[in-house]
Amino acid sequence: MSQSWRDQLIAQIDLCRPGPRDKGLLALRALAANGRLSEAMCRFHYLRLLLHPPRCADSLAGFTEPPSLEEWRSAVVTEAPIGVLTEVEGAEFGPHLSDRVEHWAVAGTTGFGKTVTLRGLALALDALGRALLVFELKRDCADFVQRLARCVRVRAGQGAWFGLQAPAGVADRDWAMVLAAILAARCGLKHATTSLARMLTWLVEQLNRAAVRGRLWPDVQLLCDVAVAAPSAKFAAKEDYERSSIQVLDGVAHALGPFARTFRGIDLEQFLAQGTSVVVDLSTLEPPAQWVVIDVLLS
Amino acid sequence: MARDQKVDRTEICILLDESDLLVTDEAHAGFPGRQSPLMRVLRQGREFGIMVALGINVL
Numbered sequence: 001m002s003q004s005w006r007d008q009l010i011a012q013i014d015l016c017r018p019g020p021r022d023k024g025l026l027a028l029r030a031l032a033a034n035g036r037l038s039e040a041m042c043r044f045h046y047l048r049l050l051l052h053p054p055r056c057a058d059s060l061a062g063f064t065e066p067p068s069l070e071e072w073r074s075a076v077v078t079e080a081p082i083g084v085l086t087e088v089e090g091a092e093f094g095p096h097l098s099d100r101v102e103h104w105a106v107a108g109t110t111g112f113g114k115t116v117t118l119r120g121l122a123l124a125l126d127a128l129g130r131a132l133l134v135f136e137l138k139r140d141c142a143d144f145v146q147r148l149a150r151c152v153r154v155r156a157g158q159g160a161w162f163g164l165q166a167p168a169g170v171a172d173r174d175w176a177m178v179l180a181a182i183l184a185a186r187c188g189l190k191h192a193t194t195s196l197a198r199m200l201t202w203l204v205e206q207l208n209r210a211a212v213r214g215r216l217w218p219d220v221q222l223l224c225d226v227a228v229a230a231p232s233a234k235f236a237a238k239e240d241y242e243r244s245s246i247q248v249l250d251g252v253a254h255a256l257g258p259f260a261r262t263f264r265g266i267d268l269e270q271f272l273a274q275g276t277s278v279v280v281d282l283s284t285l286e287p288p289a290q291w292v293v294i295d296v297l298l299s
Numbered sequence: 300m301a302r303d304q305k306v307d308r309t310e311i312c313i314l315l316d317e318s319d320l321l322v323t324d325e326a327h328a329g330f331p332g333r334q335s336p337l338m339r340v341l342r343q344g345r346e347f348g349i350m351v352a353l354g355i356n357v358l
Contacts, residue, residue, distance in 0.1 A: 095309065095350065096309075097308060097309040101306075101307070101308065101309050101344075101345040101346075101348055101349070101350055102309075102345070102350060103341055103344075103345065103350060103351045103352070103353075104350070104351070104352040104353065105352075105353050105355055106352065106353065106354050106355065107354075107355040107356075108356075109356070110356065114316065114354040114355070114356070115316050115354060117354075118314055118316050118352055118354050121312070121314070121352055122312075122314055125309075125312050130309060130310065130311065130312055131310070131311050131312075132311070132312050132313075132314055133311060133312070133313045133314070134313075134314040134315075135313075135314070135315045135316075136316075137315075137316065137317045138316070138317055140316070181330055181331055182330075182336070184329065185328075185329030185330045185335070186329070188329060190329050193331075272311055287320060291320075291321065291326075294315070294321065294336075294337070295335065295336040295337070296336075298313070298336040298337055298339075298340050299336045299339075
């Protein structure tokens with residue numbers, strides 16, 4: 001750890017202000033008040049409290065030195081380095097894969113390097129044999145097919161079809177509720193959920209009366225057509241809800257376009273289970289349709 | 300997740316750049332329990348070896 005950076009951190013510590021480790025802070029204040037510890041040392045120790053809460057939260061024993069470089073390094077060790085920390089000399093930066101699962105939020109302003117960081121993460125994960133599911137909203141992952149060891153890229157409307165079929169092991173009725181909630185929520189018509197779910201369940205029953213390999217699920221356009229043609233209040237308790245459902249379906253069918261004109265889409269889970277990464281290019285769709293696809297695939 | 304297969308290592312990573320609009324409060328508002336599919340994966344995915352990496356322009 002660079003000396004200047006550590007000193008800056010320590011200088012920012014305000015022993016008079018309550019912080020996340022109040023118990024330790026109170027003890028340090030008491031030690032400083034009775035002259036047993038200098039204020040500078042109290043600052044060192046409080047920094048250590050903040051950095052190592054599991055070991056030091058309730059005890060001040062062994063506080064003679066500020067965190068060492070080795071302590072810093074052990075906190076940031078990674079098996080998939082994608083860069084180095086400027087704050088800690090020699091410490092590599094990357095995800096922890098073998099002993100824990102973590103989420104990342106890469107936040108920053110335009111030009112900060114968010115996309116570059118995520119691309120670095122993708123390459124590091126791929127090098128360790130992890131499968132990736134990449135949602136491409138701006139066509140900036142087109143080269144992943146060449147750069148990742150095993151990767152397929154599906155592009156909305158170009159040889160890839162987005163079906164609504166239930167994942168393996170999920171009951172039709174449960175999946176219908178999930179889909180209905182997504183469609184209704186993304187169109188801001190929450191009260192259409194139940195009628196949409198009923199409609200989906202009914203249509204799946206109709207489509208699968210004859211024995212077929214796998215289950216067929218209606219596309220959004222068919223759902224919309226059935227909603228328009230169905231007798232009033234067949235699926236909804238109120239006529240308003242029926243109208244809301246048609247409004248939802250018409251909007252989603254229009255937004256998804258030909259991409260969703262299928263009764264059975266590609267099963268991405270098969271690729272991921274085999275360790276093949278999948279890039280889903282949604283750049284040709286508008287945001288509400290992008291969200292619906294992402295929601296369905298994440299569900 | 301559907302198979303309830305719990306692991307303690309990262310098996311799959313979901314990458315989502317430009318995800319600002321998917322992490323806002325409004326993005327979850329219409330879902331039951333205010334829990335969108337992304338929120339559900341963020342909350343429960345770690346148990347199932349699913350890592351999520353989001354690119355966000357504004358916090």
